[in-house]
Amino acid sequence: MKGEREVRKPGLDTSSAWLYQYLPHFKVRPNFESQMPLHIETPLIESRSISRKVGQSIWLKMESAQPSGSFKARGIGYACEEYLKRGAKRFIASSGGNAGLAVAFAGRRLSVPVIVIVPETASKRAVNLMCLENAEVIVQGKSLDEAHRFALSLMQPDDAYIHPFDDPLIWRGHASLIDEIFRAGLKPDAIVLSVGGGGLLCGVIEGLRRNRGADVPVIAVETEGADSYGKSLKAGFLVELANISSIATTLGARIVCEQALAYSREHCIQSVVLPDQAAVSASLQFLQDHGIVVEPACGVALAAVYEKVAALSEYKTVLVIVCGGVGSTADHLVELARREYDGI
Incomplete structure (x- = not known):
C-alpha cells in the first residue's frame, strides 16, 4: 500500500520468520568458553x-x-576442577608433554596460573603448545623424575600439584x-x-x-x-x-x-x-x-x-x-x- 514500507530487523531475513519463535530461548553468554566442559565425549x-x-x-x-x-584432558581436567574447589590458586605440574598440556589447557579455561616443568626430552612442539595455553614452562632435568622433584620444590601453600598419573x-x-x-x-x-x-x-x-x-x-x-x-x-x-x-x-x-x-x-x-x-x-x-x-x-x-x-x-x-x-x-x-x- 502507498506510504507503507518493508521493515527488516538488523541481521535477520524476515522470510525466515519461523526462527523468531526460538529467539527468546537464546541467551547471550559473554564468557561462553567458561561454560564448556574441559573434555569432550570422543568418537x-x-x-x-x-x-x-x-x-x-x-x-x-x-x-x-x-x-x-x-586422554589426559579427562582426568587432569577433573582433578584441576576439584583442586580449584578446594582453594588452589595455582597449578604446578611436571610432564613429558601431554599431561602438561592438559594442565595448561585446564588452567587457562579455569583462569588459574600454571607452571609446567618438563625434562629435556620433551618435544619442542609440546612445549610450544603449552606456551600457547599461557602456561609458564620450565625445562629442568634429564628425566621426568628430575622434573617432578623440581616441580615439588616450587610448591607454595595455595598451589596444587597436578601429578601426571598418580592421583585417584x-x-x-x-x-x-x-x-x-x-x-x-x-x-x-x-x-x-x-x-x-x-x-x-x-x-x-x-x-x-x-x-x-x-x-x-x-x-x-x-x-x-x-x-x-x-x-x-x-x-x-x-x-x-x-x-x-x-x-x-x-x-x-x-x-x-x-x-x-x-x-x-x-x-x-x-x-x-x-x-x-x-x-x-x-x-x-x-x-x-x-x-x-x-x-x-x-x-x-x-x-x-x-x-x-x-x-x-x-x-x-x-x-x-x-x-x-x-x-x-x-x-x-x-x-x-x-x-x-x-x-x-
Whole structure:
C-alpha cells in the first residue's frame, strides 16, 4: 500500500520468520568458553580398514580428539576442577608433554596460573603448545623424575600439584571414557591401551567396575625401554627402571603407580611389550588408515592389533584406546621410521 514500507530487523531475513519463535530461548553468554566442559565425549568408531587387515572387529575410542590432544584432558581436567574447589590458586605440574598440556589447557579455561616443568626430552612442539595455553614452562632435568622433584620444590601453600598419573582424582576422570563406551552399547571382549605411569589403566579399570565390566580383560602395552609395568607384573612388585631408552618418551615413567600393580591382582591384565619400530610403524599405518597422527606412545597400543599379538588372538571384538598425543607430526613419524630402519 502507498506510504507503507518493508521493515527488516538488523541481521535477520524476515522470510525466515519461523526462527523468531526460538529467539527468546537464546541467551547471550559473554564468557561462553567458561561454560564448556574441559573434555569432550570422543568418537567411538569401528575401524573397517583395521578390522579387515586383522580379521577381528576393531573399535577405536578416539581420545586423540580431546581439546588438549590426548586422554589426559579427562582426568587432569577433573582433578584441576576439584583442586580449584578446594582453594588452589595455582597449578604446578611436571610432564613429558601431554599431561602438561592438559594442565595448561585446564588452567587457562579455569583462569588459574600454571607452571609446567618438563625434562629435556620433551618435544619442542609440546612445549610450544603449552606456551600457547599461557602456561609458564620450565625445562629442568634429564628425566621426568628430575622434573617432578623440581616441580615439588616450587610448591607454595595455595598451589596444587597436578601429578601426571598418580592421583585417584585423575583415575576417576579417566573412567568417564568407559562410561561413554558402555552408554553407547558396546561391551568389548578386550580393551587395548598404552601404559606409561598407569593412570589411564587405573581409570579404565575403575570405569569397567562401575559399568559391570569387571570381566573385560585389559591388554597393557608398552615399548621396550619404557616397560616398567611389564617388569613389575613379572616380578610381583614395583620395578623402577634405571632409565628410559625408548623413543616413546611420553611413556617415560621409570616406575608405575602402585594402584596399577594392585589392580593386576584383582583384574585380568596382560602385559605386551613391543619394540620402538613396531610403535612407529603402527603410527604410520594408522595415519594411512584413518588420516590421524598419533605419537609412538599411542601407536604401540595400535601395534598390538596390527601385529596380531598372541594376547589378542582369542577375542572377536577388541577396543583400542587411541590415547592421542601431541608430540609428533607426520614428518616426525617418517623421520623416526627412517632412523629405526637405518639403525641410528
